[in-house]
Amino acid sequence: MKTNLPIIENIKAIRTRIEKACIQSKRDVSDVQLLLATKTVSPKKIKIALTNNEYLIGENKIQEVKEKYAALKPIPHEKHFIGHLQSNKIKEILKYGVTCIQSLDRLSLAEKLQKRLLYEDKHIDVFIQINTSAEESKFGVSPDHTIDLIKKTASFDRIHIKGLMTIGLFSDDKEKVRACFQLLKQLQQKIISENIPNVSMKEISMGMSGDLEIAIEEGATIIRVGTAIFGERAYPDSYYWNENIDNNVIQ
Ligand SMILES: *Cc1c(COP(=O)(O)O)cnc(C)c1O
Numbered sequence: 053m054k055t056n057l058p059i060i061e062n063i064k065a066i067r068t069r070i071e072k073a074c075i076q077s078k079r080d081v082s083d084v085q086l087l088l089a090t091k092t093v094s095p096k097k098i099k100i101a102l103t104n105n106e107y108l109i110g111e112n113k114i115q116e117v118k119e120k121y122a123a124l125k126p127i128p129h130e131k132h133f134i135g136h137l138q139s140n141k142i143k144e145i146l147k148y149g150v151t152c153i154q155s156l157d158r159l160s161l162a163e164k165l166q167k168r169l170l171y172e173d174k175h176i177d178v179f180i181q182i183n184t185s186a187e188e189s190k191f192g193v194s195p196d197h198t199i200d201l202i203k204k205t206a207s208f209d210r211i212h213i214k215g216l217m218t219i220g221l222f223s224d225d226k227e228k229v230r231a232c233f234q235l236l237k238q239l240q241q242k243i244i245s246e247n248i249p250n251v252s253m254k255e256i257s258m259g260m261s262g263d264l265e266i267a268i269e270e271g272a273t274i275i276r277v278g279t280a281i282f283g284e285r286a287y288p289d290s291y292y293w294n295e296n297i298d299n300n301v302i303q
Pocket of ligand 1: 089091112134135219260261262276277278279280
């Protein structure tokens with residue numbers, strides 16, 4: 053999906069795709085939020101988007117959150133964390149204005165997060181990240197263990213579960229991608245029916261540049277788009293999803 057169109061034109065094109073998908077699935081366009089996936093994107097480029105009516109960004113690495121913090125601080129926006137979170141980075145994530153961790157996927161992380169939040173007298177929103185494609189290389193709790201993780205995490209009073217997140221299968225087979233999104237929606241319904249205190253299931257974060265239409269048809273409330281707005285990244289995604297690498301890759 054190579055594109056040389058300027059960022060503003062790209063955003064317009066994405067907004068049009070969102071509108072069409074909403075019409076197609078009889079959904080209200082205001083029910084779908086666009087999150088800009090800004091990994092490797094410079095503050096200068098992010099600013100272009102934020103000063104053109106965009107508001108929500110998502111980062112994958114603490115290192116990048118930190119490096120861009122000062123430059124983006126004066127511009128109104130909200131920042132989610134969408135990458136794999138190592139527990140030794142919890143302290144850092146609470147320093148730089150992240151309002152929601154979309155990638156909570158294990159109890160050990162929730163325990164450490166709660167501890168730190170208590171210590172700092174803070175609260176944070178989270179989504180539970182689910183591995184809906186059953187690929188070993190992807191992070192996320194398995195669908196089978198989701199309810200258990202949510203029940204245990206819900207007992208931590210500083211952590212507020214607001215929804216679910218998934219990275220669908222990377223495949224040209226649309227129906228396989230759709231199956232991942234349907235699984236997330238089904239899980240949401242199942243969790244709602246469990247009536248777990250301190251748990252909101254309002255948000256469903258799924259869909260990226262290539263599959264946002266399918267995600268919207270299947271109930272996404274947040275889609276996360278990077279490439280289609282900022283252009284191709286210089287590194288494969290496996291690079292950002294490898295927890296052992298924290299090099300500076302901002303372009
Ligand atoms: C990079 C990334 C995206 C955006 O992917 P694009 O294909 O560039 O739109 C969405 N979600 C996560 C978790 C990502 O790391």
